[in-house]
Amino acid sequence: MNPQEKKAVRHPNLSPTMDMVAKKIFHQERLTADFVRSVLKLPVKSVEILEGTQIQLEEYDHLGFYTAVDVRAQLDDGTQIIIEVQVTKQRAFINRLMAYIANQIASNLKRNKQDKATHTLYSEMNPVYCIAILEQDYFADGRAFRTISLRDDETGEPLLSDFKDSRSRPPMAFAFLELSKYNRDKVADYNLQKWFEFFRNQPFDIPTDPVIKEAEELLDQTRWTKEERQMFDEKRRQQDHYEATMAQIYYEHELAIQEEREKGLEQGLEQGIEQGLLQGRSQGMELGVQQLVLAMLKNGASPQTIAQLTDIPEEKVKEIAEQNLV
Numbered sequence: 238m239n240p241q242e243k244k245a246v247r248h249p250n251l252s253p254t255m256d257m258v259a260k261k262i263f264h265q266e267r268l269t270a271d272f273v274r275s276v277l278k279l280p281v282k283s284v285e286i287l288e289g290t291q292i293q294l295e296e297y298d299h300l301g302f303y304t305a306v307d308v309r310a311q312l313d314d315g316t317q318i319i320i321e322v323q324v325t326k327q328r329a330f331i332n333r334l335m336a337y338i339a340n341q342i343a344s345n346l347k348r349n350k351q352d353k354a355t356h357t358l359y360s361e362m363n364p365v366y367c368i369a370i371l372e373q374d375y376f377a378d379g380r381a382f383r384t385i386s387l388r389d390d391e392t393g394e395p396l397l398s399d400f401k402d403s404r405s406r407p408p409m410a411f412a413f414l415e416l417s418k419y420n421r422d423k424v425a426d427y428n429l430q431k432w433f434e435f436f437r438n439q440p441f442d443i444p445t446d447p448v449i450k451e452a453e454e455l456l457d458q459t460r461w462t463k464e465e466r467q468m469f470d471e472k473r474r475q476q477d478h479y480e481a482t483m484a485q486i487y488y489e490h491e492l493a494i495q496e497e498r499e500k501g502l503e504q505g506l507e508q509g510i511e512q513g514l515l516q517g518r519s520q521g522m523e524l525g526v527q528q529l530v531l532a533m534l535k536n537g538a539s540p541q542t543i544a545q546l547t548d549i550p551e552e553k554v555k556e557i558a559e560q561n562l563v
Contacts, residue, residue: 260307268452269286270284360399380418
């Protein structure tokens, strides 16, 4: 297929991986229970959606530090599941998942602390697992699905522990679904296949079961409330503007690099070429950051929203806003 040719999609105007759409899907406990069973192979009897968006503020050295996850669910045995959908590629994404799990464990301990003895508190802990649905590739091999937990480096034996309501379980684990790598011939499990195909938003290659049909119905915008449609339109507008801005920044950045390269070649000095390229990249990136932030600020986005969407520190966003009187 021509790389420029667009792939066929089931829902041209939205994607199951969009933030508010994914939350709408996982707010249905039956769907979340099936998804967790399919991915983690846990014997899930029921599931409780704790929060669609969890924001935790902690007393760290750096004021304003917080973690926010897409969906947090709790199984009938107390196990907590963090579900994170990531559309763009971020260099520190794996670190962020680790912070989510660590912060959730710490938060659970604080919440249960009261006047209990430390050894009792530890015995009442429950596992925390994280599932990441990724539109971009994060791992070098061709596997679309992988799970990672703590294991003995020599024997490969998993580290297990007893918990309050479950026995002999990994204390923490990660599962990754890289959507772009999916190949139905390389993913043998039907229950995993169906969720891969659902989130890829391309025509189904396999029969759908009642769970996926129910999830598909949630993507029918004619059944949405007026408030949901308005929220979606605003999210879509912000995303379109963000993508257009990033495309322009990328173009200008590449143009700046090319100009510096040509300038260096004219001088005929290898050292001059390298320094010119480095300076062009640095200036282009700084200019690009400022252009992106200003465009989003003028479009009504708050500094916190910009920081969450772009991974630019909120302090940097506010600094750019003040410098440009926005």
